[in-house]
Amino acid sequence: MNSFERFHKRLQGMPVDRPPNFDIFMTYAAHFINQPLSVYYQDYRVLCDANFAVLEAYDLDIVQAISDPYREAADLGLPVQFPEDAMPVSTEPLLKEHADFNKLRLIKPENGRRMHDRLQAIQFFRERAGGSVPVMGWVEGALAEAADLRGVSQLMMDLFEHPDWVTDLLEFCVDIEIEFAKAQIRAGADIIGLGDAVASQISPEMYEQYALPYEKRIFKAVHEMGAVARLHICGDTSLILQQMAKSGADIIDLDWMVDFAGAAELYADGPALCGNFDPVDVMLNGTPERVKKAVIHCAQAGGPKSFSGAGCEIPDKTPHENLLAQTQALKEFTVSS
Amino acid sequence: MSDVAEKLAICVERGKVNKSAPYPPDLKDQDGADEIARQALESGVEPDQILEGCINGMDRIGEKFSQNKAFVPELLMAAKAMNAAMVHLKPYFQSGQVKRKGLFIIGTVAGDLHDIGKNLVAMVIEGGGYEVIDLGNDVSTEKFLNAVAEHQNCVVGLSALLTTTMTNMEGTVQAIKEKYPDVNVIIGGAPLTQEFADKIGADAYSPDPQGALAFLNQNA
Secondary structure, X not given: OOHHHHHHHHHOOOOOOOOOEOOOOOHHHHHHOOOOHHHHHHOHHHHHHHHHHHHHHHOOOOEXXXXXXXXXXXXXXXXXXXXXXXXXXXXXXXXXXXXXXXXXXXXXXXXXXXXXXHHHHHHHHHHHHOXXXXXXXXXXXXXXXXXXXXXXXXXHHHHXXXXXXXXXXXXXXXXXXXXXXXXXXXXXOOEEEEEOHHHHHOOHHHHXXXXXXXXXXXXXXXXXXXXXXXXXXXXXXXXXXXXXXXXXXXXXXXXXXXXXXXXXXXXXXXXXXXEEEOHHHHHHOOOHHHHHHHHHXXXXXXOOOOEEEEOOOOOOOOOHHHHHHHHHHHHHHHHHO | OOHHHHXXXXXXXXXXXXXXXXXXXXXXXXXXXXXXXXXXXXXXXXXXXXXXXXXXXXXXXXXXXXXOOOOHHHHHHHHHHHHHHHHHHHHHHHHOOOOOOOEEEEEEEOOOOOOHHHHHHHHHHHHOOOEEEEXXXXXXXXXXXXXXXXXXXXXXXXXXXXXXXXXXXXXXXXXXXXXOOOOEEEEEXXXXXXXXXXXXXXXXXXXXXXXXXXXXXXXX
């Protein structure tokens, strides 16, 4: 059974040889092939090489074009700096004043330097691994994109002080994200991941009004193109679990603070879960034995449709043996279950 | 608490900045923290009462935040309202007529450019009655040491969002504790734990701003 078959069968709750490993790799992968992050984030060939390297080393079941949050925003004009070996940095918001919104213009993904780079990554993945390993593209949620353009703190206050302006901005952002998702699917993506990190910082009522409707629209477009939708909201999403299921996501990532078993029960006939051991305490700082225990616990708690993964990105400098422990645990899980 | 302090506490808790602010809708066209503080001081109300109102308002919203009854937007609006009132207290702080509870120096550690967590803590601590010196993001150990050298009666707060930068905390904490063993250092940030704080020799860890304020109230 190859990774592509394992992914599809697991998604439908059918028997598989082992739960798929859907860990998110970025910084770790770049350094795994001794490349600085500035190159990883800007050159799709390096991003792809790094993905294939960790895929092989740890028996992953996915290749992924996820990177920093600023692909779309940079192409819209957000100033982004790329320190040699650190995360890209946005030093000032693009939308300093509300009137700056009028300067925004929709851009085709193919015409944006950073969005196009992601499309090339997906094409490269597709050519080398299509049909044997699922290829995942990535977009920002509309709310996350709005925060990228406006700045998180300012947008959070705009939600109260200028709700109509925020709604207009979200309408603009959702159009960008839908087009970007479609372009990635055309390029060969099997899965579109949607990151909406800021959604864990607002109330359930605000999530329902300012995040969920746009997640729904993006995922509807993803489904219409025949791809699978994956929702990733960093942080504690315990209070919005029920709403997240309404997004239409086929796979929902849960960060480590969320009760995985409780969520699996809540989602019984709904989306598959991915997660959710602690990436720092368990994967970075734990022992191989602790990793194994956590991986098996999550695989049991998540039910027959669950995917294995840390609650968020695998941290840089994670011990090699801890990642191998996850691989081993997933193989043993099948044997013992 | 006096009427003025209570009115101000309500404005801060609810995030009512000034009369023209549209939020919250049920307080539309009513005076906000800005007008209440200004008018109260002009009519001779003791500035301590203004500070008391701010402290109580921030305490209430901070408590709700800790209990998942308020979220980041609500906390930011409360801080904005608090700042609108605090502007009027500035001359009284400068003259020494109103005294703060203590001094808190905060920054995001070297290599880390995320500031929302650090900002939220700074707002709640300031709203708790402390003077806050915000060193910003990507703060080197040397910069922390220089700030502590100037203000040795302070408490220091270190923030990190990234797993890649949380490891930079250890060097900063050790450098501060080595040179200024009596200065308390508290750390916070998404990937951190009490275990990590213990390991690197920090005096405290808090998962939320209110916990940091409680630590200062006990130790500053």
